[in-house]
Amino acid sequence: MDSGTIITGLIFLLVCIIIFWILSRSNQKREKELLQSLRLLAQEHNHKISQYDTWSNTAIGIDHTANMIFMVRKINHQPTGYRVDLAEMQQCRMLVASRPQSNEAGGDKVIEKLELAFTSNKKQIPETTVEFYNAAYDNAVLSGELQLLEKWQKIAATRFNLLSLKK
16 A cells, blocks of 8 residues: 555545534534523423433433423524423323325334323313324434333323322
8 A cells, every 4th residue: 555545545544534523523512402491491490300311402400309301492593491290190101103105904103202291180271292293394214212102101100100009
């Protein structure tokens, strides 16, 4: 190999490393901002986040002592906060909205929306939903949102079981 090829290869490698470093830093910054917004939302209601997850433009967390779930989603750079008091709810279920990818019978389905739906203890209060994914404004490809939806549904179910034992 001549020195020109080696130098070109090293420059290409350096450019790739710099690009990955910049992407990593921007992801860390975005995650830090989401977590800060989530903690601020909890502090506004005199609570503290004890467990959380972040992804895409969303952060979700829970205050285990108060049984409160908090969520922050940024849609078009506009943050929206959600608060769910698990003591006022009786159950949590996953909502998965999908459509067929093609007109063929038995074909794959495309997920349009993922939500957690909380049913209130009071019949007159409508279901509270928090959105984990929406194909209209989130990334076209799911990147762990379905697994996080399942995880948080299980966390809520565990909290419901603990709350029912206290009654």
